[in-house]
Amino acid sequence: MKRLWINVVPYSKDIAIAALESGAEAVVLPDGDSGKVRQFGKIKTIEKDGDIKPGVDVEFIDIAGKEDEDKAAAVPAEKIVVLRMLDWTIIPIENLLARRGRNIMVQVENSGQAKLMVEILEKGVDGVVLKTGNVNEIKKTAEIIQGVSEKIALVTATITIAKQLGMGDRACLDTCTQMVPGEGMLIGNTASGFFLVHSESIDNPYVASRPFRVNAGAVHAYTLSPGGKTKYLADLKAGDEVMIVDYQGRSQTAYLGRNKIEKRPMMLVEAEAEGQPIGLVLQNAETIRLVGPDGKAISVTTLKPGDKVLGHIEKAGRHFGMKVDETLIER
The missing domain is CATH 3.20.20.70 (Aldolase class I)
Incomplete structure (x- = not known):
């Protein structure tokens, strides 16, 4: 920034x-x-x-x-x-x-x-x-x-696995910014691959939209932050900088107002992009969505192998959230 x-x-x-x-x-x-x-x-x-x-x-x-x-x-x-x-x-x-x-x-x-x-x-x-x-x-x-914002290179990822898990702790990130359809945050199980997780900016018959929120995923996951750093979802707190990204790779810095961590039923989503795996454990609910290549939201409960979603891949490893050139294996 x-x-x-x-x-x-x-x-x-x-x-x-x-x-x-x-x-x-x-x-x-x-x-x-x-x-x-x-x-x-x-x-x-x-x-x-x-x-x-x-x-x-x-x-x-x-x-x-x-x-x-x-x-x-x-x-x-x-x-x-x-x-x-x-x-x-x-x-x-x-x-x-x-x-x-x-x-x-x-x-x-x-x-x-x-x-x-x-x-x-x-x-x-x-x-x-x-x-x-x-x-x-x-x-x-x-x-x-x-x-002026960082331009994030997004890739099209092909879903390989979408399966139900048990209960887990998930982080819901409430920002001080109202997001619009097509915007969300980059979240991943590892520091080498991220899904674009859609904001809760879409109305549905069961719950009001919360455009300031991204139901990001399990507490162990990383989010890609301004300046190319990563942070654990569990570590985020009020006042921290987070990065909002839209489906065209345009980003903006926002500030966190609250990180709600609660036990919820979870599911695992995995995909492949340019020969590299991307994975994330998310809440198992129809209001949790990824983003398609056309910018439209796709509910995680409807995902099946072969579906296309947007992601971001990194080549370097991470040490305390910073990129480092080293051999690193995360599964």
């Missing part, structure tokens, strides 16, 4: 409030002004006594030539670099993306520049610091930054 910081130097109450209301991650402030912003809401502050400290956690570097580019490239990789382009040329930014790779942000003056920065070289920088006195530009830039 791309980052949005707002530069509020000199301090402006209206700009600080707009930053907070637009969902910015942080505000850059004059030293000692963190308390002024925190009276309006919770947001990270960037100043000498703030949550993010210049010179410690982040370096602001003016870029006017090759020497400045080299200075930015030499900053430790774990520290964020904010580039302030004095003549607004693109080449130094492209060079630093190639040399440094991550933790690069660029100060911009409007939403147009912000859009260019998050799309540069396809990958884009990690975020922007917007310096403007225009509240509307903050809102426009926030819409652009929040609209």
Whole structure:
């Protein structure tokens, strides 16, 4: 997820409030002004006594030539670099993306520049610091930054097994986002294969729809999260980031409001995609659905060998949720 910081130097109450209301991650402030912003809401502050400290956690570097580019490239990789382009040329930014790779942000003056920065070289920088006195530009830039998402490669998987199991603990993920038909989360028994499990956004005669919910599966399963990480369903809690994916592979970050774990009758679904197995233990109920290649929901209770559903496969193994290149067997 791309980052949005707002530069509020000199301090402006209206700009600080707009930053907070637009969902910015942080505000850059004059030293000692963190308390002024925190009276309006919770947001990270960037100043000498703030949550993010210049010179410690982040370096602001003016870029006017090759020497400045080299200075930015030499900053430790774990520290964020904010580039302030004095003549607004693109080449130094492209060079630093190639040399440094991550933790690069660029100060911009409007939403147009912000859009260019998050799309540069396809990958884009990690975020922007917007310096403007225009509240509307903050809102426009926030819409652009929040609209940038990971594109997830989905594959068509062929069902091989759909069988009834006994009772088990399943996790129901209630998010702070209303999903629509064709959207859900990627869930799997292993970190190498995931099904796109449909949200409860479809009405039926027996229970009202819950568009904010994904009845995800058994507690041992993984969900694919923002940034390519995985998390156990059992570990998810209120406030955690989760990733919503639609049938075209478009993703967005959402926040968990509740993880309901309850005993329910379970079933095992297995499939194969591009020679790789995908499996998941889900609740055995007609309201639990996977997603077909056309984006339509398919109830797990109707699945049979040969049916086609959407999934996602990974090649690398996982260690504490992070991808690692190692030999790993999961069955």
